[in-house]
Protein backbone atom coordinates (compact mmCIF):
# COMPACT_ATOMS: atom_id res chain seq x y z
CA UNK A 1 0.00 0.00 0.00
CA UNK A 2 1.19 3.53 -0.81
CA UNK A 3 1.95 5.80 2.17
CA UNK A 4 -0.76 8.30 3.18
CA UNK A 5 -0.03 11.80 1.89
CA UNK A 6 -1.66 15.12 2.75
CA UNK A 7 -4.28 16.09 0.13
CA UNK A 8 -6.33 19.09 1.23
CA UNK A 9 -7.79 21.06 4.15
CA UNK A 10 -11.56 21.61 4.16
CA UNK A 11 -12.79 24.53 6.25
CA UNK A 12 -16.46 24.49 7.30
CA UNK A 13 -18.27 27.84 7.52
CA UNK A 14 -19.49 28.93 10.96
CA UNK A 15 -23.11 27.75 11.05
CA UNK A 16 -23.26 27.66 14.86
CA UNK A 17 -24.28 27.19 17.55
CA UNK A 18 -21.54 24.53 18.01
CA UNK A 19 -18.01 24.96 16.70
CA UNK A 20 -17.29 24.36 13.01
CA UNK A 21 -15.71 21.08 11.99
CA UNK A 22 -12.68 21.38 9.76
CA UNK A 23 -11.25 18.32 8.01
CA UNK A 24 -7.86 17.33 6.72
CA UNK A 25 -7.97 14.80 3.88
CA UNK A 26 -5.17 12.33 3.22
CA UNK A 27 -4.75 10.10 0.16
CA UNK A 28 -3.43 6.68 -0.54
CA UNK A 29 -3.93 3.84 -3.03
CA UNK A 30 -6.06 1.14 -1.41
CA UNK A 31 -6.15 -2.47 -2.34
CA UNK A 32 -9.97 -2.57 -2.50
CA UNK A 33 -10.08 -6.40 -2.45
CA UNK A 34 -8.53 -6.50 1.00
CA UNK A 35 -10.97 -4.00 2.52
CA UNK A 36 -14.15 -5.06 0.72
CA UNK A 37 -15.79 -6.29 3.92
CA UNK A 38 -15.78 -2.78 5.38
CA UNK A 39 -18.51 -1.42 3.16
CA UNK A 40 -19.48 -0.42 -0.34
CA UNK A 41 -16.62 1.11 -2.28
CA UNK A 42 -16.95 3.11 -5.41
CA UNK A 43 -14.68 5.32 -7.37
CA UNK A 44 -15.00 9.10 -7.53
CA UNK A 45 -16.75 9.06 -10.95
CA UNK A 46 -19.48 6.70 -9.67
CA UNK A 47 -19.82 8.68 -6.44
CA UNK A 48 -20.39 11.85 -8.44
CA UNK A 49 -22.96 10.15 -10.71
CA UNK A 50 -24.86 8.84 -7.65
CA UNK A 51 -24.90 12.28 -6.09
CA UNK A 52 -26.15 13.98 -9.24
CA UNK A 53 -28.81 11.33 -9.93
CA UNK A 54 -31.13 13.16 -7.47
CA UNK A 55 -34.51 11.55 -6.76
CA UNK A 56 -35.67 10.59 -3.30
CA UNK A 57 -33.80 7.31 -2.81
CA UNK A 58 -32.56 7.28 0.75
CA UNK A 59 -30.83 3.90 1.03
CA UNK A 60 -27.33 5.35 0.64
CA UNK A 61 -25.92 8.73 -0.16
CA UNK A 62 -22.73 10.59 -0.93
CA UNK A 63 -22.11 13.01 1.91
CA UNK A 64 -20.65 16.52 1.93
CA UNK A 65 -17.06 15.45 2.64
CA UNK A 66 -16.82 13.35 -0.51
CA UNK A 67 -18.58 16.12 -2.44
CA UNK A 68 -16.25 18.87 -1.23
CA UNK A 69 -13.29 16.67 -1.96
CA UNK A 70 -14.26 15.69 -5.49
CA UNK A 71 -16.49 18.47 -6.81
CA UNK A 72 -13.72 20.75 -8.12
CA UNK A 73 -12.47 17.73 -10.05
CA UNK A 74 -15.84 17.26 -11.83
CA UNK A 75 -17.47 20.67 -11.70
CA UNK A 76 -16.03 24.07 -10.80
CA UNK A 77 -18.84 24.65 -8.25
CA UNK A 78 -21.27 27.52 -7.87
CA UNK A 79 -19.11 29.51 -5.48
CA UNK A 80 -16.17 29.33 -7.85
CA UNK A 81 -18.35 30.31 -10.80
CA UNK A 82 -19.72 33.35 -8.94
CA UNK A 83 -16.16 34.26 -7.84
CA UNK A 84 -17.41 34.64 -4.26
CA UNK A 85 -14.53 34.97 -1.86
CA UNK A 86 -16.57 34.12 1.28
CA UNK A 87 -16.95 31.11 3.55
CA UNK A 88 -19.71 28.98 2.10
CA UNK A 89 -20.84 25.37 1.78
CA UNK A 90 -22.09 23.86 -1.47
CA UNK A 91 -24.03 20.69 -0.79
CA UNK A 92 -25.66 19.11 -2.73
CA UNK A 93 -23.92 20.56 -5.81
CA UNK A 94 -25.80 23.64 -6.99
CA UNK A 95 -27.18 24.49 -3.49
CA UNK A 96 -24.90 27.14 -1.97
CA UNK A 97 -25.26 28.03 1.73
CA UNK A 98 -23.81 31.11 3.38
CA UNK A 99 -24.40 31.61 7.12
CA UNK A 100 -24.74 35.39 7.65
CA UNK A 101 -24.89 37.20 11.01
CA UNK A 102 -28.51 38.13 11.81
CA UNK A 103 -30.77 39.36 14.62
CA UNK A 104 -31.98 35.83 15.31
CA UNK A 105 -32.78 34.20 18.67
CA UNK A 106 -30.24 32.34 20.78
CA UNK A 107 -28.62 29.82 20.62
CA UNK A 108 -28.21 30.84 16.95
CA UNK A 109 -26.54 34.01 15.69
CA UNK A 110 -26.76 33.48 11.91
CA UNK A 111 -29.34 32.94 9.18
CA UNK A 112 -28.39 30.75 6.24
CA UNK A 113 -28.70 32.47 2.90
CA UNK A 114 -29.32 29.89 0.16
CA UNK A 115 -28.16 30.76 -3.36
CA UNK A 116 -29.00 29.16 -6.74
CA UNK A 117 -27.60 30.42 -9.99
CA UNK A 118 -28.02 29.21 -13.55
CA UNK A 119 -25.19 28.41 -15.94
CA UNK A 120 -27.42 29.37 -18.88
CA UNK A 121 -28.92 32.81 -19.62
CA UNK A 122 -32.73 33.12 -19.91
CA UNK A 123 -34.97 35.21 -22.15
CA UNK A 124 -35.74 38.85 -21.52
CA UNK A 125 -39.32 38.49 -20.24
CA UNK A 126 -38.63 35.29 -18.35
CA UNK A 127 -39.17 36.73 -14.82
CA UNK A 128 -42.87 37.08 -15.49
CA UNK A 129 -43.05 33.33 -16.17
CA UNK A 130 -41.15 32.47 -12.98
CA UNK A 131 -37.98 31.69 -14.88
CA UNK A 132 -34.84 33.49 -13.82
CA UNK A 133 -31.06 33.24 -13.70
CA UNK A 134 -30.61 33.26 -9.93
CA UNK A 135 -32.58 32.84 -6.71
CA UNK A 136 -31.71 33.58 -3.10
CA UNK A 137 -33.68 32.41 -0.07
CA UNK A 138 -34.16 34.49 3.12
CA UNK A 139 -31.76 37.46 3.01
CA UNK A 140 -32.04 37.93 6.78
CA UNK A 141 -28.63 39.27 7.61
CA UNK A 142 -28.12 42.13 10.06
CA UNK A 143 -27.65 45.44 8.17
CA UNK A 144 -24.58 46.58 10.10
CA UNK A 145 -23.00 43.13 10.53
CA UNK A 146 -23.28 41.55 7.09
CA UNK A 147 -24.60 44.19 4.69
CA UNK A 148 -21.31 44.41 2.82
CA UNK A 149 -21.22 40.67 2.37
CA UNK A 150 -24.82 40.53 1.11
CA UNK A 151 -24.10 43.41 -1.32
CA UNK A 152 -21.14 41.45 -2.65
CA UNK A 153 -23.26 38.31 -3.10
CA UNK A 154 -26.11 40.13 -4.91
CA UNK A 155 -23.60 41.96 -7.15
CA UNK A 156 -22.03 38.65 -8.13
CA UNK A 157 -25.41 37.20 -9.20
CA UNK A 158 -27.09 37.61 -12.59
CA UNK A 159 -29.69 40.41 -12.81
CA UNK A 160 -32.76 38.19 -13.37
CA UNK A 161 -33.00 37.44 -9.69
CA UNK A 162 -35.76 36.00 -7.49
CA UNK A 163 -35.82 36.42 -3.72
CA UNK A 164 -37.82 33.66 -2.04
CA UNK A 165 -38.96 34.36 1.53
CA UNK A 166 -39.92 31.41 3.71
CA UNK A 167 -41.71 33.82 6.11
CA UNK A 168 -41.75 37.42 7.34
CA UNK A 169 -39.59 37.32 10.50
CA UNK A 170 -36.92 40.02 10.66
CA UNK A 171 -34.04 37.52 10.78
CA UNK A 172 -35.22 36.30 7.34
CA UNK A 173 -35.97 39.63 5.70
CA UNK A 174 -33.72 42.29 7.23
CA UNK A 175 -31.36 42.26 4.23
CA UNK A 176 -34.15 43.12 1.73
CA UNK A 177 -33.22 46.86 1.50
CA UNK A 178 -29.65 45.80 0.62
CA UNK A 179 -30.93 43.45 -2.10
CA UNK A 180 -33.13 46.28 -3.43
CA UNK A 181 -30.17 48.70 -3.44
CA UNK A 182 -28.03 46.32 -5.51
CA UNK A 183 -30.81 45.03 -7.77
CA UNK A 184 -34.09 47.03 -7.75
CA UNK A 185 -35.52 44.66 -10.40
CA UNK A 186 -35.27 41.59 -8.14
CA UNK A 187 -38.67 39.90 -7.73
CA UNK A 188 -39.72 38.81 -4.22
CA UNK A 189 -41.70 35.54 -4.09
CA UNK A 190 -43.58 34.66 -0.90
CA UNK A 191 -46.95 33.76 0.57
CA UNK A 192 -49.36 36.69 0.40
CA UNK A 193 -49.55 36.80 4.23
CA UNK A 194 -45.76 37.12 4.34
CA UNK A 195 -45.75 39.94 1.76
CA UNK A 196 -48.42 41.83 3.76
CA UNK A 197 -46.22 41.72 6.86
CA UNK A 198 -43.04 43.06 5.25
CA UNK A 199 -43.59 46.60 6.53
CA UNK A 200 -42.10 49.72 4.93
CA UNK A 201 -39.76 47.92 2.52
CA UNK A 202 -42.76 46.25 0.84
CA UNK A 203 -43.66 49.50 -0.96
CA UNK A 204 -40.34 49.58 -2.82
CA UNK A 205 -39.95 45.91 -3.71
CA UNK A 206 -41.48 44.07 -6.61
CA UNK A 207 -43.45 41.27 -4.92
CA UNK A 208 -45.37 38.33 -6.32
CA UNK A 209 -47.49 36.07 -4.09
CA UNK A 210 -46.92 32.36 -4.76
CA UNK A 211 -48.96 29.32 -3.79
CA UNK A 212 -48.29 25.66 -3.01
CA UNK A 213 -47.05 23.74 -6.06
CA UNK A 214 -45.76 26.78 -7.97
CA UNK A 215 -42.63 26.01 -10.01
CA UNK A 216 -39.70 28.39 -10.32
CA UNK A 217 -37.07 27.69 -12.96
CA UNK A 218 -33.50 28.84 -12.47
CA UNK A 219 -32.01 28.11 -15.88
CA UNK A 220 -33.35 24.60 -16.32
CA UNK A 221 -33.34 23.62 -12.62
CA UNK A 222 -36.77 23.42 -11.01
CA UNK A 223 -37.57 24.68 -7.51
CA UNK A 224 -41.05 23.85 -6.23
CA UNK A 225 -42.92 25.94 -3.65
CA UNK A 226 -44.34 23.88 -0.77
CA UNK A 227 -46.92 25.41 1.61
CA UNK A 228 -45.59 24.81 5.13
CA UNK A 229 -47.78 26.58 7.72
CA UNK A 230 -47.09 26.04 11.41
CA UNK A 231 -44.18 28.28 12.39
CA UNK A 232 -46.30 31.15 10.97
CA UNK A 233 -49.46 30.98 8.84
CA UNK A 234 -47.64 32.23 5.70
CA UNK A 235 -44.63 29.94 6.12
CA UNK A 236 -43.40 28.18 2.94
CA UNK A 237 -40.66 25.73 2.00
CA UNK A 238 -38.83 25.23 -1.28
CA UNK A 239 -37.89 21.90 -2.88
CA UNK A 240 -34.83 21.85 -5.16
CA UNK A 241 -36.13 19.15 -7.48
CA UNK A 242 -32.84 17.94 -9.11
CA UNK A 243 -31.20 17.15 -5.75
CA UNK A 244 -34.46 16.57 -3.79
CA UNK A 245 -33.25 19.05 -1.16
CA UNK A 246 -35.91 20.66 1.02
CA UNK A 247 -35.27 24.20 2.26
CA UNK A 248 -37.51 24.33 5.31
CA UNK A 249 -37.26 27.90 6.64
CA UNK A 250 -37.78 27.82 10.42
CA UNK A 251 -39.89 24.63 10.43
CA UNK A 252 -36.74 22.77 11.50
CA UNK A 253 -33.57 24.13 13.09
CA UNK A 254 -30.03 22.74 13.16
CA UNK A 255 -30.24 22.08 16.91
CA UNK A 256 -33.20 21.68 19.28
CA UNK A 257 -36.75 22.45 18.14
CA UNK A 258 -38.44 25.34 16.40
CA UNK A 259 -40.37 28.00 18.34
CA UNK A 260 -43.72 28.70 16.72
CA UNK A 261 -44.96 32.28 16.49
CA UNK A 262 -48.46 32.43 17.97
CA UNK A 263 -48.78 36.14 17.05
CA UNK A 264 -47.77 35.42 13.42
CA UNK A 265 -50.46 32.78 12.91
CA UNK A 266 -48.39 29.84 14.20
CA UNK A 267 -50.52 26.75 14.76
CA UNK A 268 -49.66 23.35 16.24
CA UNK A 269 -52.11 21.35 14.11
CA UNK A 270 -50.66 22.98 10.96
CA UNK A 271 -47.12 22.39 12.22
CA UNK A 272 -47.75 18.65 12.68
CA UNK A 273 -49.53 18.37 9.27
CA UNK A 274 -46.63 20.15 7.54
CA UNK A 275 -44.15 17.83 9.26
CA UNK A 276 -46.11 14.80 7.99
CA UNK A 277 -46.23 16.35 4.50
CA UNK A 278 -42.42 16.77 4.60
CA UNK A 279 -42.08 13.08 5.59
CA UNK A 280 -44.23 12.17 2.55
CA UNK A 281 -41.89 14.18 0.28
CA UNK A 282 -38.94 12.07 1.56
CA UNK A 283 -36.27 14.71 0.92
CA UNK A 284 -32.65 13.60 0.73
CA UNK A 285 -31.37 16.65 2.58
CA UNK A 286 -33.02 19.27 4.80
CA UNK A 287 -31.65 22.80 4.83
CA UNK A 288 -32.78 24.81 7.89
CA UNK A 289 -32.19 28.56 8.01
CA UNK A 290 -30.33 28.29 11.34
CA UNK A 291 -27.57 25.73 11.95
CA UNK A 292 -26.31 22.86 9.84
CA UNK A 293 -28.02 20.82 7.14
CA UNK A 294 -29.53 17.43 8.04
CA UNK A 295 -28.67 14.37 5.96
CA UNK A 296 -31.23 12.10 7.66
CA UNK A 297 -34.47 14.06 7.19
CA UNK A 298 -36.94 11.27 7.93
CA UNK A 299 -35.36 10.51 11.30
CA UNK A 300 -35.31 14.22 12.11
CA UNK A 301 -38.94 14.83 11.11
CA UNK A 302 -40.27 11.74 12.89
CA UNK A 303 -38.27 12.86 15.95
CA UNK A 304 -40.00 16.28 15.77
CA UNK A 305 -43.43 14.63 15.80
CA UNK A 306 -42.49 12.37 18.73
CA UNK A 307 -41.09 15.38 20.62
CA UNK A 308 -44.21 17.51 20.03
CA UNK A 309 -46.57 14.66 21.02
CA UNK A 310 -44.55 14.01 24.20
CA UNK A 311 -44.62 17.72 25.12
CA UNK A 312 -48.35 17.93 24.48
CA UNK A 313 -48.92 14.87 26.68
CA UNK A 314 -46.95 16.58 29.49
CA UNK A 315 -49.03 19.75 29.12
CA UNK A 316 -52.27 17.76 29.24
CA UNK A 317 -51.03 15.84 32.28
CA UNK A 318 -50.18 19.10 34.12
CA UNK A 319 -53.68 20.45 33.32
CA UNK A 320 -55.33 17.22 34.45
CA UNK A 321 -53.40 17.55 37.73
CA UNK A 322 -54.84 21.02 38.32
CA UNK A 323 -52.57 23.50 36.48
CA UNK A 324 -54.76 26.36 35.27
CA UNK A 325 -52.49 29.39 34.65
CA UNK A 326 -49.73 29.71 32.03
CA UNK A 327 -47.04 29.67 34.74
CA UNK A 328 -48.46 26.54 36.39
CA UNK A 329 -48.64 24.74 33.03
CA UNK A 330 -45.18 25.80 31.77
CA UNK A 331 -43.36 25.25 35.10
CA UNK A 332 -44.76 21.70 35.32
CA UNK A 333 -44.67 20.63 31.64
CA UNK A 334 -41.25 22.20 31.01
CA UNK A 335 -39.67 21.16 34.36
CA UNK A 336 -36.91 19.48 32.28
CA UNK A 337 -36.03 22.87 30.71
CA UNK A 338 -34.02 25.64 32.43
CA UNK A 339 -36.42 28.35 33.81
CA UNK A 340 -34.53 30.92 31.72
CA UNK A 341 -36.13 29.31 28.63
CA UNK A 342 -39.71 29.23 29.97
CA UNK A 343 -40.53 32.65 28.50
CA UNK A 344 -39.43 31.38 25.06
CA UNK A 345 -41.44 28.16 25.64
CA UNK A 346 -44.69 30.03 26.35
CA UNK A 347 -45.55 30.56 22.66
CA UNK A 348 -45.39 26.80 21.93
CA UNK A 349 -47.23 25.97 25.19
CA UNK A 350 -50.10 28.30 24.18
CA UNK A 351 -50.34 26.60 20.78
CA UNK A 352 -50.33 23.14 22.41
CA UNK A 353 -53.25 24.25 24.65
CA UNK A 354 -55.09 25.53 21.53
CA UNK A 355 -54.47 22.18 19.85
CA UNK A 356 -55.73 20.22 22.88
CA UNK A 357 -58.80 22.47 22.92
CA UNK A 358 -59.36 21.75 19.21
CA UNK A 359 -59.12 18.01 19.97
CA UNK A 360 -61.60 18.52 22.87
CA UNK A 361 -59.17 16.90 25.31
CA UNK A 362 -59.13 19.65 27.95
CA UNK A 363 -61.10 19.00 31.18
CA UNK A 364 -64.45 20.79 31.42
CA UNK A 365 -63.35 22.97 34.36
CA UNK A 366 -60.33 24.33 32.41
CA UNK A 367 -60.97 27.96 31.49
CA UNK A 368 -59.28 28.92 28.22
CA UNK A 369 -60.02 32.58 28.98
CA UNK A 370 -58.25 32.41 32.37
CA UNK A 371 -55.28 30.64 30.77
CA UNK A 372 -55.02 33.28 28.00
CA UNK A 373 -55.23 36.09 30.56
CA UNK A 374 -52.39 34.53 32.58
CA UNK A 375 -50.08 34.53 29.51
CA UNK A 376 -49.34 38.26 29.80
CA UNK A 377 -47.34 40.26 32.32
CA UNK A 378 -48.34 37.90 35.15
CA UNK A 379 -46.45 35.04 33.46
CA UNK A 380 -43.25 37.09 33.12
CA UNK A 381 -43.47 38.26 36.74
CA UNK A 382 -43.89 34.75 38.03
CA UNK A 383 -40.92 33.53 35.94
CA UNK A 384 -38.87 36.37 37.39
CA UNK A 385 -39.89 35.70 40.99
CA UNK A 386 -39.27 31.95 40.55
CA UNK A 387 -35.74 32.64 39.26
CA UNK A 388 -35.09 35.05 42.17
CA UNK A 389 -36.21 32.40 44.70
CA UNK A 390 -33.90 29.85 43.10
CA UNK A 391 -31.04 32.34 43.27
CA UNK A 392 -31.69 32.99 46.98
CA UNK A 393 -31.90 29.25 47.70
CA UNK A 394 -28.61 28.53 45.90
CA UNK A 395 -26.47 31.22 47.65
CA UNK A 396 -26.18 29.65 51.20
CA UNK A 397 -25.10 26.31 49.66
CA UNK A 398 -22.38 27.66 47.43
CA UNK A 399 -21.23 30.70 49.51
CA UNK A 400 -20.56 32.22 46.12
CA UNK A 401 -22.49 35.10 44.68
CA UNK A 402 -23.57 36.58 48.05
CA UNK A 403 -23.77 39.86 46.16
CA UNK A 404 -26.76 38.44 44.29
CA UNK A 405 -28.90 38.34 47.48
CA UNK A 406 -29.86 42.05 47.61
CA UNK A 407 -30.55 41.98 43.84
CA UNK A 408 -32.82 38.94 44.20
CA UNK A 409 -34.66 40.53 47.17
CA UNK A 410 -35.08 43.80 45.22
CA UNK A 411 -36.40 41.90 42.17
CA UNK A 412 -38.83 39.96 44.38
CA UNK A 413 -40.05 43.19 46.02
CA UNK A 414 -40.63 44.79 42.60
CA UNK A 415 -42.37 41.68 41.29
CA UNK A 416 -44.79 41.55 44.27
CA UNK A 417 -45.49 45.29 43.89
CA UNK A 418 -46.09 45.19 40.11
CA UNK A 419 -48.06 41.94 40.47
CA UNK A 420 -50.43 43.66 42.93
CA UNK A 421 -50.68 46.81 40.81
CA UNK A 422 -51.23 45.20 37.42
CA UNK A 423 -52.41 41.65 37.68
CA UNK A 424 -54.90 42.01 40.54
CA UNK A 425 -56.37 45.16 39.02
CA UNK A 426 -57.44 43.43 35.82
Ligand SMILES: [Zn+2]
Nearest residue numbers: 167169231250
Ligand atom coordinates in the same frame (compact mmCIF):
# COMPACT_ATOMS: atom_id res chain seq x y z
ZN1 LIG B 1 -39.02 32.52 12.13
